[in-house]
Amino acid sequence: MTATAEASAPALHNALELVLADVTDRTPSIRSFTFRDPAGNELPPYVPGSHIIVHSGDKANAYSLTGSGVLTAEYTISVLRVDNGGGGSAALHQLAPGARLSVSRPRSAFAPVATARHHLLIAAGIGITPMLSHMRAATEWGHSASLLYAYRQGEGAHLDDVRELCGERLLECTDRSSFLAALGVRLGEQPLGTHLYVCGPQGFMDTVLSAAAVAGWPPSRLHSEPFGTADLDPGQPFSVTLGRSGAVVDVPSGTSLLKALEDSGHKVPFMCRQGVCGECILPVLRGTPEHRDLYLSEAEKTANNSIMCCVSRSRDAGLEIDL
Amino acid sequence: MLSTQESTLTPSARRFPFPFREDSYRYSTNVEPAPQFVPTDAGGWGDRLIEIDPHYGSELEERAAILDRDPSRIAMLPHMGPAVWDTITTLLPVLATDYPDVMCFTREGRRCHWRNDLLGLDIDFVIGDASTLPMEPLRFIGSQIQDDIALLDQREDALWLDAGVITFAADWSLGFDVGMRFLEVHGPVPRVHEEQIITRAQQFLMRLQPGEKFRRTNWTMTVDRRLDTSTETYPEWGPDRLEVVDDPDLAKRLHLRVEVQHLIRLPHSGAILFLVRTHMISLAEISAVPAWRQRLGRVLAELPEDMADYKGISRYRHAAAQWLLGG
Amino acid sequence: MIPRHSSVPRPGAVPSPARAREYFAVSFGNEGFKESDAWLRRLDHSIQRQHVAFRTGDDAAAAALQARLASAVVGIRVVLAGPEADVYTLRALALRMGAVDEEVFLLVTPDGSRRVHCPHCQSTTVTDRPVGEVVVCTGCQKSLVIYHHFSRRTATYLGYMVDAEERAKEDAA
Numbered sequence: 164m165t166a167t168a169e170a171s172a173p174a175l176h177n178a179l180e181l182v183l184a185d186v187t188d189r190t191p192s193i194r195s196f197t198f199r200d201p202a203g204n205e206l207p208p209y210v211p212g213s214h215i216i217v218h219s220g221d222k223a224n225a226y227s228l229t230g231s232g233v234l235t236a237e238y239t240i241s242v243l244r245v246d247n248g249g250g251g252s253a254a255l256h257q258l259a260p261g262a263r264l265s266v267s268r269p270r271s272a273f274a275p276v277a278t279a280r281h282h283l284l285i286a287a288g289i290g291i292t293p294m295l296s297h298m299r300a301a302t303e304w305g306h307s308a309s310l311l312y313a314y315r316q317g318e319g320a321h322l323d324d325v326r327e328l329c330g331e332r333l334l335e336c337t338d339r340s341s342f343l344a345a346l347g348v349r350l351g352e353q354p355l356g357t358h359l360y361v362c363g364p365q366g367f368m369d370t371v372l373s374a375a376a377v378a379g380w381p382p383s384r385l386h387s388e389p390f391g392t393a394d395l396d397p398g399q400p401f402s403v404t405l406g407r408s409g410a411v412v413d414v415p416s417g418t419s420l421l422k423a424l425e426d427s428g429h430k431v432p433f434m435c436r437q438g439v440c441g442e443c444i445l446p447v448l449r450g451t452p453e454h455r456d457l458y459l460s461e462a463e464k465t466a467n468n469s470i471m472c473c474v475s476r477s478r479d480a481g482l483e484i485d486l
Numbered sequence: 487m488l489s490t491q492e493s494t495l496t497p498s499a500r501r502f503p504f505p506f507r508e509d510s511y512r513y514s515t516n517v518e519p520a521p522q523f524v525p526t527d528a529g530g531w532g533d534r535l536i537e538i539d540p541h542y543g544s545e546l547e548e549r550a551a552i553l554d555r556d557p558s559r560i561a562m563l564p565h566m567g568p569a570v571w572d573t574i575t576t577l578l579p580v581l582a583t584d585y586p587d588v589m590c591f592t593r594e595g596r597r598c599h600w601r602n603d604l605l606g607l608d609i610d611f612v613i614g615d616a617s618t619l620p621m622e623p624l625r626f627i628g629s630q631i632q633d634d635i636a637l638l639d640q641r642e643d644a645l646w647l648d649a650g651v652i653t654f655a656a657d658w659s660l661g662f663d664v665g666m667r668f669l670e671v672h673g674p675v676p677r678v679h680e681e682q683i684i685t686r687a688q689q690f691l692m693r694l695q696p697g698e699k700f701r702r703t704n705w706t707m708t709v710d711r712r713l714d715t716s717t718e719t720y721p722e723w724g725p726d727r728l729e730v731v732d733d734p735d736l737a738k739r740l741h742l743r744v745e746v747q748h749l750i751r752l753p754h755s756g757a758i759l760f761l762v763r764t765h766m767i768s769l770a771e772i773s774a775v776p777a778w779r780q781r782l783g784r785v786l787a788e789l790p791e792d793m794a795d796y797k798g799i800s801r802y803r804h805a806a807a808q809w810l811l812g813g
Numbered sequence: 814m815i816p817r818h819s820s821v822p823r824p825g826a827v828p829s830p831a832r833a834r835e836y837f838a839v840s841f842g843n844e845g846f847k848e849s850d851a852w853l854r855r856l857d858h859s860i861q862r863q864h865v866a867f868r869t870g871d872d873a874a875a876a877a878l879q880a881r882l883a884s885a886v887v888g889i890r891v892v893l894a895g896p897e898a899d900v901y902t903l904r905a906l907a908l909r910m911g912a913v914d915e916e917v918f919l920l921v922t923p924d925g926s927r928r929v930h931c932p933h934c935q936s937t938t939v940t941d942r943p944v945g946e947v948v949v950c951t952g953c954q955k956s957l958v959i960y961h962h963f964s965r966r967t968a969t970y971l972g973y974m975v976d977a978e979e980r981a982k983e984d985a986a
C-alpha cells in the first residue's frame with residue numbers, strides 16, 4: 164500500500180542511507196525494490212505491517228515493508244506506478260540497482276494484535292504488501308493466520324509468494340461478487356479472539372469494515388492501514404518575536420521552535436522534547452500558537468497564552484513570546 | 487557556596503542519580519531521551535542504558551533466590567513470547583557494546599552467542615527456541631541485568647502490563663498487577679490522574695517509535711538498603727518503618743531510593759520495555775554532599791501529606807528532614 | 814472514599830444492546846435472572862439468544878461459559894448478570910478465552926460480595942466487607958485491609974496486612 168506524504172519532502176529524522184540492491188517486476192505496473200546497507204550491516208528489525216518513508220527527487224512516500232521484520236538483512240517494498248500521482252512512484256520506477264536513497268527508519272502503524280487467536284488478513288491489489296509482512300511473521304512465530312486476496316486477473320502482485328507462504332490458508336478472488344460471497348462466509352466463521360486486518364483502496368476497506376460491523380464484529384477487532392498518523396508533520400516556517408529584546412527568530416519547516424531558540428543562543432529549560440513533560444513552556448504575548456503538545460489542557464490551549472515550544476508552532480505570522 | 491567533601495564520597499555517590507531539580511517535589515511526566523549524561527554535585531550518571539555496578543553479583547544472586555522462593559515475582563501472559571525475545575536481542579547487544587571487556591554478543595540469523603565473564607557464562611542459543619537457554623527466557627534476561635523488567639503490550643488503544651520479572655518492587659505487586667492496563671496499574675497513585683500525568687504518559691508511550699529510548703526517575707525511601715520491598719513481603723519489612731524513627735542510627739539506616747526507569751519501544755514485537763533500576767544511598771552518605779543534604783531535607787520537609795503517605799515515608803520523613811537540615 | 818480514578822470497577826448505567834450475531838447470557842440468583850431476562854427482551858426478535866441461569870456462581874457456571882465460548886465465532890456477545898463477585902469472575906474467564914471488553918455486558922446486582930487477594934500467601938478470600946475495611950485472610954489468618962486496587966484478570970481486590978507496621982511495637986511491649 165502506498166500513501167503520499169507531504170508534497171515537499173521533510174528532512175527525514177535519523178534517516179538510513181541505503182543502496183538499491185535489486186529491482187523486480189511483479190506485474191506490468193508493480194515493481195519491487197530491495198534496499199540494503201551499503202556496508203552490508205543488518206538493518207533495524209521492525210514490527211510486522213510497518214512502513215518506511217522513501218525519498219526520491221523532491222517527493223517522499225510511505226511504503227509497506229514486506230518481510231517479517233525479524234531478520235533484516237534487507238528492506239523490500241512493492242510500488243504501484245501512478246503516473247500522475249502526487250508521490251514519487253514514477254520517479255522510483257526509474258531507479259536502477261546501485262542507486263543510493265535516503266530511507267526513514269521503519270514506523271509501525273498497522274501492527275498485529277499479540278493476543279489474537281487468529282489473524283484474518285484481507286487485501287486488495289497493492290494492499291497485499293503489509294499482509295505479506297503479517298503472514299510471514301505469523302508463520303515464523305507459529306501464529307494462526309489466513310488471507311483473503313482480491314485482485315484483478317493478471318494484476319495480482321506477489322501471487323507466487325503468497326501461494327507458497329499460505330498454502331491452504333489463502334483464498335483468491337478475481338471478481339467482486341465472488342469476493343463479497345467469500346467475505347460473508349469468512350466473517351461468520353472466525354473463532355472468538357480473531358482480529359481482522361484490511362488493506363486496499365478506500366472503497367474496498369469501507370466495504371469490508373461495514374460488512375464486519377453488520378456481522379457483529381466490534382470495532383476493536385477491526386484494523387485498517389492508516390498512513391502517516393505516527394509522523395508529526397514538519398509544519399510551515401514562521402518567525403517569532405522575543406518580547407524582551409524585540410529580536411526576531413526564524414523557525415524553518417522541520418525545525419522546532421525550541422531548537423530555533425537554542426540555535427540563536429537562547430536557553431530554554433526542556434526534558435522530553437516531545438510535548439509531554441511541561442518543562443519548555445513559554446508565555447505567549449501575542450499571536451495564535453498551533454498547539455501540538457499533550458501537556459496543556461484544552462482550556463489552556465484555547466486561552467492561547469502559553470506554548471510548549473518543543474513541538475508547537477504558530478498559526479500566523481505575529482507570534483510573540485515572553486523571552 | 488556549598489562545597490562537596492570529595493574525600494568522603496563513596497563511589498556509588500559519585501554515580502548516584504540524584505533526582506531533585508528543585509527544593510520541592512511534585513509528580514510530572516518527567517521523561518527525557520536516554521542515554522544521556524547528567525552531571526550532579528557529586529559526579530554524574532546516565533551515560534549508559536544498563537548500569538553495572540559493584541553490587542552486580544550480589545543483586546543477581548538475590549534476585550535468583552527471591553524467584554526460587556516466590557515464583558509470583560515473574561509473570562508472563564501467553565502472548566508475550568516475542569516481546570521477551572525482543573528484549574533479549576535488544577539488551578544483550580547494548581551490554582556487549584557498553585562492557586566490551588567482559589561481555590560479547592554475536593548473531594547470525596537466529597543463532598546467537600553470548601559471553602558474560604562477570605557470571606562465567608558462555609552460551610549459544612537460538613531466538614525463539616526457549617530450550618536453548620539455561621532457563622526460561624524472561625528469567626534469563628533478568629539474570630543478566632540488575633534492572634527489574636516489565637513488558638507492556640499495546641492494543642485496544644491502551645498499554646497492558648502483560649509480563650515482567652520484578653524482584654525489587656517499591657511497594658507493589660507484579661503478581662497482582664499483571665494483565666492490567668497502564669491506567670489501572672497507576673490507579674492507587676494520588677494526584678496523577680487529576681493532573682492528567684498518567685494519561686499523558688500513556689499517549690506519549692503509545693506514540694514511541696521502534697528503537698526510541700526514554701527514561702525517567704522516581705523516588706521513595708527505604709530502611710536498610712532492602713531491595714525487596716514488595717507487597718508480598720510487607721509483613722517482614724513494614725515494622726522497620728516505625729522502628730527506625732527512634733533509632734540513633736537513623737542516618738545510616740534510612741536510604742533515599744531512586745529508580746532510573748527506561749522506556750523503550752522494542753523493534754519487532756512493538757512492546758514497551760520498562761526497565762527499573764534501583765539505586766540506594768543512606769542519609770549519612772548524602773550528607774557528604776552538602777547541596778544534596780540540604781535539597782533532600784527541604785523536599786522531605788515540604789512534601790504534601792498525601793504523597794508522603796502514598797510513598798510510605800510519613801512516619802519518619804520529618805525525623806529525616808530534621809537530621810538533614812539540622813546537623 | 815475510593816478515588817475516582819482507581820482501578821476499582823464502577824458499575825455504570827445498564828448497557829445498551831449492540832449489533833451482534835447472537836447473545837449468550839449467564840445469570841446468578843433471582844435478581845440476576847430477572848435483570849438478564851429483562852435485558853434480553855430488549856433485543857430485536859431476530860437475534861438469536863440463549864440464557865443459562867444458576868443459583869450461585871460455581872464451577873458449573875464457569876464450565877457452561879467455557880463450553881459455549883470454546884466453539885463461539887466472532888459476533889457473539891456475552892451477558893453476565895448477578896452479584897459482582899460472580900459476574901467479574903466469569904468476565905475474567907471470557908476475556909481469557911479471547912473476548913474483548915466490547916463483547917461482554919455486565920449487569921451487576923448489588924449484594925456487596927467481593928473477592929480479596931492476599932499477596933502474602935496468594936489465597937483468595939470472599940467477603941461482604943466494603944473497600945477500606947479489614948477482612949481476615951482464610952489462607953494465612955492475617956488481617957488484610959481491602960485496598961482500592963482491583964484486578965480484572967483475577968476478579969480480585971488487593972488486600973495487604975493492615976497492622977504490619979505497628980506489630981513491632983506490640984511485640985516489643
Ligand code: HEM
Nearest residue numbers: 513514515516636647658671672674675687705706760797
Ligand atoms: C512516563 C511514564 C510513567 C510515569 C509518568 C509514571 C508515573 C508514576 C508515578 C508518579 C508513580 C507514583 C510513584 C511514587 O510516588 O513513588 C508511579 C507508580 C507506579 N508506576 Fe509508573 N509511571 C510511568 C511508567 C510506568 C510504567 C511503564 C510502568 C509499568 C508497569 C509503571 C508502573 C508503576 C507502578 C507499578 C507503580 C506503583 C503503583 C502502586 O502503588 O501500586 N509506571 N508511576
Ligand code: FES
Nearest residue numbers: 436440441443473
Ligand atoms: S520539553 Fe517536554 S514539553 Fe517540551
